[in-house]
């Protein structure tokens with residue numbers, strides 16, 4: 001490893017967001033209700049179909065109306081890319097229509113045109129943690145095979161409309177989330193104590209096939225498209241050098257890698273085939289599914305990285321737990337944690353980048369990373385978020401080292417370049433942005449945008465292509 005290695009020319013610096021966490025306008029211009037619209041406690045929590053409680057996602061940060069002003073700020077920072085998701089419900093309000101809602105397509109066309117105007121590469125997530133509520137109610141979510149065709153039609157509609165302007169795509173955000181929060185990722189509802197592997201694995205299979213069909217149809221429409229998977233990386237360390245701890249870490253990692261294995265290599269790995277058989281899980285497949293997976297692997301590996309995990313076989317260690325976005329885990333005595341208990345581990349980003357590249361030899365795209373923290377507006381109007389700068393600097397340094405190790409990383413889009421509603425807790429108290437939004441968790445505030453200290457810091461990082469951190 002040499003420190004001299006620089007970020008490649010054309011490296012895609014930018015930021016990442018998701019439709020339901022910032023757009024608001026939840027009923028505008030023909031949009032249907034999505035799973036986020038009935039999740040007032042966060043899209044990782046059980047939904048409330050009564051819709052009686054205040055739901056911060058309904059207004060988000062009003063990006064639906066402020067996208068021009070917000071994109072101008074991203075452009076001022078020098079963004080080379082902007083990752084956002086499309087709300088499925090703006091295009092197909094119930095998910096099962098044949099004809100798309102033109103108003104929804106027009107909105108995203110305007111967003112894309114605005115980005116292109118500033119030479120910002122749009123990067124689109126086709127489904128980010130939400131889906132039409134009607135697909136949950138009428139089809140039981142991704143448990144139903146029917147969703148494969150609905151999703152394929154949705155993805156085809158997007159590729160057809162936007163392929164000339166948008167090169168980079170991702171099929172499902174954090175596809176492995178189905179294992180941990182089955183409603184969020186797959187619209188699966190379980191009664192208390194009824195959560196089961198059968199439905200989860202069947203849904204995952206449907207998503208794999210849907211993703212592979214999207215890759216197929218996207219490449220047919222335009223062979224230049226780069227269509228990736230997106231996993232929530234969950235690098236696991238053994239708590240100690242005890243062989244059993246190491247084995248436990250390997251096993252825990254497989255719960256994540258299974259998803260990228262199928263999407264990047266094109267087949268179910270033997271460890272998973274054995275698990276499925278041993279646990280009497282019966283994945284119903286249609287003729288041709290395995291060929292579809294094999295023939296339509298992803299072009300790159302997109303992943304989020306916020307924290308690392310620890311596996312232990314000692315009951316004593318298992319007691320000390322810490323929280324995270326998807327699951328709680330064993331506390332790592334070597335790491336500090338964010339105010340929300342997420343363990344901060346920049347070196348882990350280098351390790352996981354090496355792990356994924358060694359395994360797949362496909363380009364990596366780090367599409368989420370960042371620090372959720374409370375920010376304070378000072379009397380003079382400034383927001384001094386040095387904590388965020390420290391976090392990002394340390395992670396970018398490690399990303400640079402990973403590139404020096406030989407890993408092909410094509411871009412870095414930090415999470416929430418503008419403050420937005422959190423996914424796990426539906427609040428605005430927890431902020432990720434370079435741009436402060438004057439709105440609180442009750443939806444109160446002027447909605448004014450304020451540049452934080454990190455705004456100019458990141459601007460310089462991009463201007464120097466990562467040389468000045």
Ligand code: BG6
Nearest residue numbers: 018174325372421422423424425
């Ligand atoms: C990722 C999700 O898991 O974590 C994002 O893809 C989410 O949607 C991000 O916002 C941070 O989590 P949170 O709960 O702090 O918003």
